[in-house]
Amino acid sequence: MARGPVLALPLLLLLLAAVTGRAAARDDCTCATNKMTTCSWDSQGGRCRCKAIGSNHEVNCSTLTSKCLLLKARTVRSKSGRGLVRPSEHAIVDNDGLYDPDCDLDGRFKARQCNQTSVCWCVNSVGVRRTDKGDETLHCEELVRTHHILIELRHRPPARAFNHSDLDAELRRLFRERYLLRPRFVADVHYDDPTIQIELRQNASQKAPGDVDIADAAYYFERDVKGESVFSKPGGFDVRVRGEPLQVDQTLIYYLDEKPPQFSMKRLTAGLIAVIAVIAVALVAGVVILVITNRRKSGKYKKVEIKEMGELNKEPNL
Numbered sequence: 001m002a003r004g005p006v007l008a009l010p011l012l013l014l015l016l017a018a019v020t021g022r023a024a025a026r027d028d029c030t031c032a033t034n035k036m037t038t039c040s041w042d043s044q045g046g047r048c049r050c051k052a053i054g055s056n057h058e059v060n061c062s063t064l065t066s067k068c069l070l071l072k073a074r075t076v077r078s079k080s081g082r083g084l085v086r087p088s089e090h091a092i093v094d095n096d097g098l099y100d101p102d103c104d105l106d107g108r109f110k111a112r113q114c115n116q117t118s119v120c121w122c123v124n125s126v127g128v129r130r131t132d133k134g135d136e137t138l139h140c141e142e143l144v145r146t147h148h149i150l151i152e153l154r155h156r157p158p159a160r161a162f163n164h165s166d167l168d169a170e171l172r173r174l175f176r177e178r179y180l181l182r183p184r185f186v187a188d189v190h191y192d193d194p195t196i197q198i199e200l201r202q203n204a205s206q207k208a209p210g211d212v213d214i215a216d217a218a219y220y221f222e223r224d225v226k227g228e229s230v231f232s233k234p235g236g237f238d239v240r241v242r243g244e245p246l247q248v249d250q251t252l253i254y255y256l257d258e259k260p261p262q263f264s265m266k267r268l269t270a271g272l273i274a275v276i277a278v279i280a281v282a283l284v285a286g287v288v289i290l291v292i293t294n295r296r297k298s299g300k301y302k303k304v305e306i307k308e309m310g311e312l313n314k315e316p317n318l
């Protein structure tokens, strides 16, 4: 007689577990690769759908979100004054190209970007300005691809010196596993204590559909290094070389486009041929903006420092 309820109890527990398990899974509708999203279960299929804050663009949470959508989400956050982490109080400006960008249907930067005030300029695929600013009549033919990104890091002295080949392997692993970038796009890792250079190279013909763009991988990396991880999972960048943590204290990121940028000569220091604005992320020294000269004939890069902020201050109307 008592058999019925005894048998029913485990069944009931199982059912309960299934229900609560499902409830827990329902609560867990978040976007692993982008915390700047709002996610909800869709009514029919029970799929978790996530939309980028600021654009309502649906994002694919099994890959990286494009930098354009991330920047857009970030400007929304900074307007509302929450959710922003300042790397340090020494950082003068958080000018990592922070503006409210126009993104296309794929979430990529539109070639032409405009300020709320009818000021327009052309950008490359990492969203960095590559022409002079103009008015609304400014025409940008195409989105010029940034096919080479050089990330230059300086690290704090480790207790035990890093071995170049181990460091190389760890950084390649980081880009492969954390930023989902195909290994062939990490072209090189150079090391001369305390400076590490990571070269990412990817031209349009090499990039297959679904491949993470080096622009996005570099941006996720930049945010990680600044302690502003975009991933939902807590805990950021943690690279260890044989157990020894890599502590980055300065980062410079150089972007090189497939075509030389078009800044008018008169506004730049004499001697420059063509320039690309380059964003520098410096945790300690504040943000500096550099310029690379692409000397097409020699194929070498010449670095020249300019102060973009100074330029903006001097010419606020341009």
Ligand SMILES: *[C@@H]1O[C@H](CO)[C@@H](O)[C@H](O)[C@H]1NC(C)=O
Residues within 6 Å of the ligand: 099, 115, 116, 117, 119, 312
């Ligand atoms: C856009 O305009 C604002 C003022 O309206 C200015 O502070 C900002 O520097 C401009 N941004 C760019 C990239 O020109």
Ligand SMILES: *[C@@H]1O[C@H](CO)[C@@H](O)[C@H](O)[C@H]1NC(C)=O
Residues within 6 Å of the ligand: 163, 164, 165, 166
């Ligand atoms: C670095 O480690 C590799 C093995 O991982 C070893 O073959 C190489 O000799 C080491 N290099 C130095 C400079 O210690």
Ligand SMILES: *[C@@H]1O[C@H](CO)[C@@H](O)[C@H](O)[C@H]1NC(C)=O
Residues within 6 Å of the ligand: 203, 205, 206
């Ligand atoms: C793309 O890169 C590969 C390998 O570096 C190179 O052989 C090829 O010529 C490049 N294609 C273009 C269009 O630049």
Ligand SMILES: *[C@@H]1O[C@H](CO)[C@@H](O)[C@H](O)[C@H]1NC(C)=O
Residues within 6 Å of the ligand: 060, 061, 062, 063, 210, 211
């Ligand atoms: C999301 O991205 C992954 C990895 O690139 C891809 O395999 C998958 O098809 C994408 N899903 C959608 C719905 O686009």
